[in-house]
Amino acid sequence: MHIVQLFSELNEGGVERGTAEISRELVKRGYQSTVISAGGKLVSQIESEGGRHVTLPIASKNPLTAPARVRALRRVICELKPDVLHPRSRVPAWLTRMARRPLNIPWVTTVHGLNRINGYSRIMTAGDRVIAVGEAVKTHVVDGYRLVPDSVRVIQRGVDMQAFSDANLDMEFIQSICEQYSLAKRLVVVAVGRVTFLKDYESLIDAASQLRDQLDRPVKVLIAGGVHPRKQDYFQSLVNLVEAKSLADSVHFIGSQAKVAELYHLVDVSVNVSLKMGNMGRTVVESLAMGTPVVATTYPGLKNLVSDGLNGAVIETKNPDALAKALEQVGEGDWSREAIRGTVPHEYTLDGMVDQLVEVYQSLAASSSA
Numbered sequence: 001m002h003i004v005q006l007f008s009e010l011n012e013g014g015v016e017r018g019t020a021e022i023s024r025e026l027v028k029r030g031y032q033s034t035v036i037s038a039g040g041k042l043v044s045q046i047e048s049e050g051g052r053h054v055t056l057p058i059a060s061k062n063p064l065t066a067p068a069r070v071r072a073l074r075r076v077i078c079e080l081k082p083d084v085l086h087p088r089s090r091v092p093a094w095l096t097r098m099a100r101r102p103l104n105i106p107w108v109t110t111v112h113g114l115n116r117i118n119g120y121s122r123i124m125t126a127g128d129r130v131i132a133v134g135e136a137v138k139t140h141v142v143d144g145y146r147l148v149p150d151s152v153r154v155i156q157r158g159v160d161m162q163a164f165s166d167a168n169l170d171m172e173f174i175q176s177i178c179e180q181y182s183l184a185k186r187l188v189v190v191a192v193g194r195v196t197f198l199k200d201y202e203s204l205i206d207a208a209s210q211l212r213d214q215l216d217r218p219v220k221v222l223i224a225g226g227v228h229p230r231k232q233d234y235f236q237s238l239v240n241l242v243e244a245k246s247l248a249d250s251v252h253f254i255g256s257q258a259k260v261a262e263l264y265h266l267v268d269v270s271v272n273v274s275l276k277m278g279n280m281g282r283t284v285v286e287s288l289a290m291g292t293p294v295v296a297t298t299y300p301g302l303k304n305l306v307s308d309g310l311n312g313a314v315i316e317t318k319n320p321d322a323l324a325k326a327l328e329q330v331g332e333g334d335w336s337r338e339a340i341r342g343t344v345p346h347e348y349t350l351d352g353m354v355d356q357l358v359e360v361y362q363s364l365a366a367s368s369s370a
Contacts, residue, residue, distance in 0.1 A: 001083045002031070002032040002034070002083050002084075003026055003031060003032070003034070003084050003361055004034045004036060004082040004084070004085050005019050005022065005023065005033075005086045005087075006036045006086065006088065006092035006093075006095075007019050007036075007037045008091055009037055009038045009059050010035070010039065010041065010042035010043055010046070011040040011041050011226070011256075012041070012194070012226050012256045013194065014283070015089070015112055015157075017042070017282075018157050018282070019042075019088055020049075020051075021160055022353075023046050023049065023050075023051035024046075025350060025354040026051075026354070026358075027050035027051055029354070033050070033051040033052065034054060034080055034082065036054045036055075036056055036073070036076065037053070037059070037092075038056065038057055038058060038060075039055050054080075056072055056073060056076060058073065058091060061091055066098075069095055070095055073095050073096070074103070078103065083105075083365040084108060084364050084365055085106070085108070086107065086109075086110070086361075088110055088112070089112070090120060090121060090123055093123045093126070093127075094123050097123065097126060104368070106129075107127045107128055108127045108131060108364065109123070109124045109131070110124070111131070111132045111133065111141050112133050113133075113137065114136070114137065114140050117140075125145050125147060125152070128364055129363075130153070131153055131154075131360070133154070133157050134154060134156060138152045138154050153356075153360070155353055155357060156352075157282050158347070158350040158352050158354065159282065159349060160349075161289050161341075161344070161349050161351075164261045164286055165289075165290075169261060169262055173259050174265065174266050177222075177266060181220060181254075183220055185217055186220040187211070187218070187220070187332070188219075188220045188222070188266065188268050188269075189219065189220065189268065189271055190221075190222045190224060190263050190264065190269075190270050190271070191221070191223050191224070191270070191273075192224045192225065192260055192264075192270070192286070193224075193225045193272070193274070193283060194225045194226055194231075195225045195226070195227045195228075195231055195235050195253070196228075197275075198274055199273075199274050200273050200275050200317065200318060201223060202238070202241065203273055203318055204223070204271060205241050205242055205245065206320035206323075206324075207320045207323040207327060208245075208247055208250055208251050208324075209245045211324050211327060211328060212247065212250055214324070214328065220252070221251045221252065222252050222263065222267070223251065223253050223254065224254050224256070224257045224263055225255070226255060227255075235253075260286060261286070261290055264287045264290035264292045265290050265292070267292060268292075268332075269293050269312070269330045270287040270293075271295045271296070271327065272287075272294065272295075273295070273296070273315070273323060274297065284306060285348050288305065288306075288311055288312075290337070290341070291336075291341045293312040293333065293340060294306050294312035294313075294330075295312055295313050295315065295327055296312065296315075297315060305343075310343060311339075312330055313329060313330050
């Protein structure tokens, strides 16, 4: 069975890393895997792990170039002869829909978040099989597009438990980060995710300001995420906020990091207070997989993952006071890393996710060949 995933660009982010991981796991299970994208940092990883990558300009939203890109994609699909196509985002899904029409190749679409209900986003519900990455996402699209509930299957975005374990850590990287940012004898907090207003880093910075004045030991906040060129003004506003609160020694923007497992390992607590999150929040499960407690919001996608006193704390969104209190309580708590790791349900693991994906792929491939 040959599976072709399609994504805009393979740089950073949970969906991008998930695409690469699925490719690897398919190869390990004896299937053929190809990823089509405009390129990016993860291409070499996909290829080194046995998958194939084809570079095509499928990230552009320019309607004038769409016909040529559809023709190019159709030629590649004809050469690859896949059993199933799986576009992972909206622009590749539109191109796939048009490219596959005369080829009759089954396709799967995955809805990754609570995108606005409109004609553009509706494409992610057009596949022969539709996957939602959480119950909240399923409810969103079923209600928004008036779909039959049974037509959408929930498959959580799984985390590779083997990658997020002490046995595979780069201790030199951990030591270098600790030395670079003077983390010894500090309460260390990490937030992993792109720098966008949806992450509500303002509340985290406000909470850090409070903690600086409340704690016996200094607080250190590491914000690990890239900045898109279009988000530079927003990023500068965060830098200005840090400077205005005299937090230059406490809050550090460390950019996109490949070694996120190491970051979770070296901190006392991780935080995810995103304002928009329809799925489980991959960073939450990654942190739990490393045995690191989490402070998260009350979003539906997280309610089955983080529990007060079990593996972290849950707070309301946009509440710096509650966030500061929770970070202090959780960060100063006496936690068992192994016990926290044990709170990750199987369906949130990479193995659990791929098991379910293969079921979907096999059923589609069988129905198309019948």
